[in-house]
Amino acid sequence: MPWSNQGGGGGGGPWGSPPGGGGNGPSPWGRPPGSGGGGPQTPDLEELLRQGQEKLRKMLPGGFGGNKSIQLVGVALLALWLASGFYRVQADETGVVLRFGELVRKENPGLRYHWPAPIEAVFTPRVTRVNRIEIGYRSTTNSVETRRGTSNDRDVPDESLMLTGDENIIDIDFTVFWLIKDAGNYLFRVRDPEATVKKAAESAMREVIGRTELQPALTEARQQIETGTLSLLQNMLDEYQTGIQVTQVQLQKADPPAPVVDAFNDVQRARSDRERLRNEAEAYRNDIIPRARGDAERLNQESQAYREQVVNLAQGDASRFSAIYTAYIQAKDVISRRMYLETMEQVMRGTNKVIVEPGAAGQGVLPYLQLPQLNRAPAPTAAPTVSQQQRR
Amino acid sequence: MNRTLIIIGGILVLGMVLLSNALFTVSEMQQALVVQFGEVVRPIRTPGLKAKVPFIQNVVFIDRRMLDVDPPVEQVILADQKRLDVDAFARYRIHDPLKFYQSVGSELVAEQRLASVVNSALRRVLGNVTLLAVLSKERAKVMADIKAQVNEEAKDFGIEIVDVRIRRADLPEETSQSIFARMRSEREREAAEARAQGQEQSQQIRSRADRERTVILAEAQRDAQKARGEGDNQAMKTISDATGKDPQFYAFYRTLEAYRNSFRNEDTTMVLSPNGEFFRYFGSLTGGAGPASAGQ
Numbered sequence: 001m002p003w004s005n006q007g008g009g010g011g012g013g014p015w016g017s018p019p020g021g022g023g024n025g026p027s028p029w030g031r032p033p034g035s036g037g038g039g040p041q042t043p044d045l046e047e048l049l050r051q052g053q054e055k056l057r058k059m060l061p062g063g064f065g066g067n068k069s070i071q072l073v074g075v076a077l078l079a080l081w082l083a084s085g086f087y088r089v090q091a092d093e094t095g096v097v098l099r100f101g102e103l104v105r106k107e108n109p110g111l112r113y114h115w116p117a118p119i120e121a122v123f124t125p126r127v128t129r130v131n132r133i134e135i136g137y138r139s140t141t142n143s144v145e146t147r148r149g150t151s152n153d154r155d156v157p158d159e160s161l162m163l164t165g166d167e168n169i170i171d172i173d174f175t176v177f178w179l180i181k182d183a184g185n186y187l188f189r190v191r192d193p194e195a196t197v198k199k200a201a202e203s204a205m206r207e208v209i210g211r212t213e214l215q216p217a218l219t220e221a222r223q224q225i226e227t228g229t230l231s232l233l234q235n236m237l238d239e240y241q242t243g244i245q246v247t248q249v250q251l252q253k254a255d256p257p258a259p260v261v262d263a264f265n266d267v268q269r270a271r272s273d274r275e276r277l278r279n280e281a282e283a284y285r286n287d288i289i290p291r292a293r294g295d296a297e298r299l300n301q302e303s304q305a306y307r308e309q310v311v312n313l314a315q316g317d318a319s320r321f322s323a324i325y326t327a328y329i330q331a332k333d334v335i336s337r338r339m340y341l342e343t344m345e346q347v348m349r350g351t352n353k354v355i356v357e358p359g360a361a362g363q364g365v366l367p368y369l370q371l372p373q374l375n376r377a378p379a380p381t382a383a384p385t386v387s388q389q390q391r392r
Numbered sequence: 393m394n395r396t397l398i399i400i401g402g403i404l405v406l407g408m409v410l411l412s413n414a415l416f417t418v419s420e421m422q423q424a425l426v427v428q429f430g431e432v433v434r435p436i437r438t439p440g441l442k443a444k445v446p447f448i449q450n451v452v453f454i455d456r457r458m459l460d461v462d463p464p465v466e467q468v469i470l471a472d473q474k475r476l477d478v479d480a481f482a483r484y485r486i487h488d489p490l491k492f493y494q495s496v497g498s499e500l501v502a503e504q505r506l507a508s509v510v511n512s513a514l515r516r517v518l519g520n521v522t523l524l525a526v527l528s529k530e531r532a533k534v535m536a537d538i539k540a541q542v543n544e545e546a547k548d549f550g551i552e553i554v555d556v557r558i559r560r561a562d563l564p565e566e567t568s569q570s571i572f573a574r575m576r577s578e579r580e581r582e583a584a585e586a587r588a589q590g591q592e593q594s595q596q597i598r599s600r601a602d603r604e605r606t607v608i609l610a611e612a613q614r615d616a617q618k619a620r621g622e623g624d625n626q627a628m629k630t631i632s633d634a635t636g637k638d639p640q641f642y643a644f645y646r647t648l649e650a651y652r653n654s655f656r657n658e659d660t661t662m663v664l665s666p667n668g669e670f671f672r673y674f675g676s677l678t679g680g681a682g683p684a685s686a687g688q
Binding site: 354 | 417418419420421422438439440441455456457458459460462481483523524526527528529531532554555557558559560561562563568569571572575576579580582583584585586587589590591593594595596597598600601602604605606608609611612613615616617618619620622623624626627628630631633634635637638641642644645648649651652655656659660661662663664665666669670671
């Protein structure tokens with residue numbers, strides 16, 4: 001078992017260049033079947049031993065001077081065995097070396113050596129890689145479906161629906177990012193740490209949501225939920241000695257569940273309706289009030305104008321009167337007669353005139369003067385009866 | 393020479409076989425029991441290279457890591473008669489491999505036993521709490537209670553329970569439906585309220601605006617009338633001040649002006665008696681005439 005791990009981490013593996021590793025002489029198993037073209041990475045020691053034994057057996061019966069070849073074979077075997085201890089720790093890995101199953105040391109990235117197979121074994125977990133676990137959904141980013149164009153995440157309602165503190169149900173998708181903090185604990189203290197993270201995360205999230213009410217969970221408490229879940233989850237994982245550091249809990253989605261999402265959206269719509277109605281009313285107000293103020297200003301200005309007008313007219317009239325009066329006072333009769341006549345002249349010039357002699361008998365009407373256009377019925381005058389004559 | 397070689401070889405092989413049977417490694421994730429004829433001779437709890445008597449003794453490896461038990465979803469009835477589908481899981485370590493080996497033997501058996509222990513503890517503890525308690529602050533305490541109870545029983549298996557956690561606690565399908573219905577009705581209530589509030593605010597704003605407009609206009613009219621009145625007042629005062637000296641002449645003067653203004657229209661037809669003052673010289677040279685009468 002340790003072999004498979006070691007081989008996986010070592011890239012080319014110690015068997016990539018066995019003759020170089022062995023250093024001397026042509027060895028019959030310079031190219032062991034396993035190493036051809038970098039195929040299976042796991043060198044099978046038993047297979048090699050078996051081959052070695054077979055060769056040995058072949059040599060022994062017919063072997064004069066076989067002693068030398070046995071020595072050669074032995075040296076080559078030993079060299080190969082020792083060479084199998086080289087391994088490489090990649091930049092994002094840590095090498096964890098076990099001697100007879102016991103953790104003895106940890107190695108930083110680089111080319112390293114450990115005692116070969118039965119003595120020591122090495123694990124190289126990737127300690128700097130941030131892993132992600134999706135809960136409540138499965139993203140299809142790297143799957144076949146993306147290539148077909150459907151990039152929608154698949155929802156997992158069993159994981160995503162949970163009860164809130166006020167006995168509502170909420171649909172939550174979230175992602176947990178974690179990395180290996182302690183490679184030893186990660187490898188040896190817990191079986192299947194990744195599944196542990198997932199279960200613990202689900203449990204932590206549900207506990208946090210169970211303390212939160214629906215409305216805040218949907219809106220402003222998201223940050224709180226993330227941090228609450230993170231600390232709870234980290235506590236659990238520390239308690240389990242998983243050697244895992246949770247770097248982030250990210251809420252992907254916190255929505256009302258699908259069967260009620262319409263009702264929730266309707267609330268949003270109703271809220272925006274409310275806004276709309278208010279805005280419309282404000283628009284109405286903003287429309288009529290300035291107009292009214294304008295109208296008021298017009299009334300104001302008109303009345304001011306009127307006041308100025310009548311005052312000024314009166315002053316004008318008064319001063320004119322005063323002037324005329326000054327003249328009048330000096331020759332009352334003449335001036336008044338002149339004024340009268342001038343006025344009558346002016347009045348008479350412009351109008352149609354019918355002059356009627358008031359007869360003694362009262363009925364007789366004698367038009368002294370008939371003007372060509374007499375088309376309107378004049379109001380009856382005081383004393384005489386007027387007969388009208390119309391001409392067209 | 394060949395014979396000696398074979399003998400040496402034989403001894404070597406024999407030694408190898410014995411050695412490989414006597415030595416064994418216990419890895420970091422394991423613990424082991426050395427068993428002799430079915431009887432446990434000693435437990436090994438530390439990793440490393442270990443030895444035993446070859447062929448007579450053999451080794452049973454037992455996991456030392458934290459293991460997981462995930463019993464199936466269990467429907468429990470809470471203290472407030474609500475049903476809840478609870479999915480719990482427990483994490484445990486094999487604490488005493490000897491006891492473990494004697495009482496349950498294998499992990500598979502242990503898991504089954506633990507699952508039923510966990511579920512019965514769940515039912516016992518949850519039967520005494522309400523849904524609200526499970527959901528909220530008491531959840532941790534509930535889980536601690538369950539853990540304590542499970543631990544008590546698991547001790548006999550040489551197992552130490554690290555943690556029992558409720559992963560999911562969901563209402564059964566029918567209850568979920570009624571919760572959805574309630575949530576929906578709550579939202580509908582909220583939506584109706586929001587819409588009505590919209591109407592309310594709209595009417596408020598509009599009616600206030602209308603009122604404001606009316607008031608503005610009325611005030612403006614009031615001020616306008618006031619200004620007009622002031623103007624009229626001042627005008628009359630001016631006139632009366634000027635004419636106070638001779639009201640009769642003013643009457644004469646103003647009447648003439650009124651004549652001029654009112655008969656300005658060309659369409660006016662006057663029916664006159666020739667007796668008027670104006671026609672004084674119309675009939676006679678001396679001008680002895682009566683009163684004039686004029687009409688429109």
